[in-house]
Amino acid sequence: GESVGLHLPTLSVQEGDNSIINCAYSNSASDYFIWYKQESGKGPQFIIDIRSNMDKRQGQRVTVLLNKTVKHLSLQIAATQPGDSAVYFCAERASTDSWGKLQFGAGTQVVVTP
Amino acid sequence: EPEVTQTPSHQVTQMGQEVILRCVPISNHLYFYWYRQILGQKVEFLVSFYNNEISEKSEIFDDQFSVERPDGSNFTLKIRSTKLEDSAMYFCASKSGSHEQYFGPGTRLTVT
Known part of the structure; x- marks a missing residue:
């Protein structure tokens, strides 16, 4: 399944399938991006980050892709598991912001079905 | 693994307190x-603090809000006179020189 930007806030994925969560950002001055996972009642948990001088970065079961031309960020989760059910937020930091303030997107709810 | 902690987990208060x-x-x-998240909405930046002073604040962080680092370990957010619209999850975050911010579990503030 695929979630496009902020217009499809819920992504339903079958266990074992790959998930793709998309995020559009607006600030062309942003140079650092993070994906956070938020489970119900908990704080955002860091998943993976990427700097603007890269277009791809891989972690454990996750890959972040950055397309600066169209200001688009995506998170791919391989072999989605029930524990991946959560809200996923992308966040960006402007290069002009030396204090590291993060601007969050609206989030995508991922629901993993058996 | 070190983590950010927050207390209380849930705070209920009356308007004006x-x-x-x-x-x-x-x-x-x-x-x-400090960030906040109104129920069902995205996480919003409130304020950043470095070297014992506010480095940046958002429009939300008006005169009713203040932050303090009273000792070497605690970091507090004070709301002087709470309003109904202050009801939200409040998250504290911290980072070292790297970019990654680590978030605490949050405090749910309910203003009645």
Whole structure:
């Protein structure tokens, strides 16, 4: 399944399938991006980050892709598991912001079905 | 693994009352932040704090809000006279010189 930007806030994925969560950002001055996972009642948990001088970065079961031309960020989760059910937020930091303030997107709810 | 902690986990207060939300950032971190999340909405930046002073604040962070680092470990957010619209989850975050911010579990503030 695929979630496009902020217009499809819920992504339903079958266990074992790959998930793709998309995020559009607006600030062309942003140079650092993070994906956070938020489970119900908990704080955002860091998943993976990427700097603007890269277009791809891989972690454990996750890959972040950055397309600066169209200001688009995506998170791919391989072999989605029930524990991946959560809200996923992308966040960006402007290069002009030396204090590291993060601007969050609206989030995508991922629901993993058996 | 070190983590950011916050207390209390849930605070209920009456409108007009003062509340203090407490955070213990990760011990070697130098940059501290407060964010809030109104139910069902995205996480919003409130304030950043470095070298014992506010480095940046958002429009939300008006005169009713203040932050303090009273000692070497705690970082607090005070709301002087709470309003109904202050009801939200408040998250503390901290970071070292790297970019990654670590978030606490949050305090749910309910203003009645």
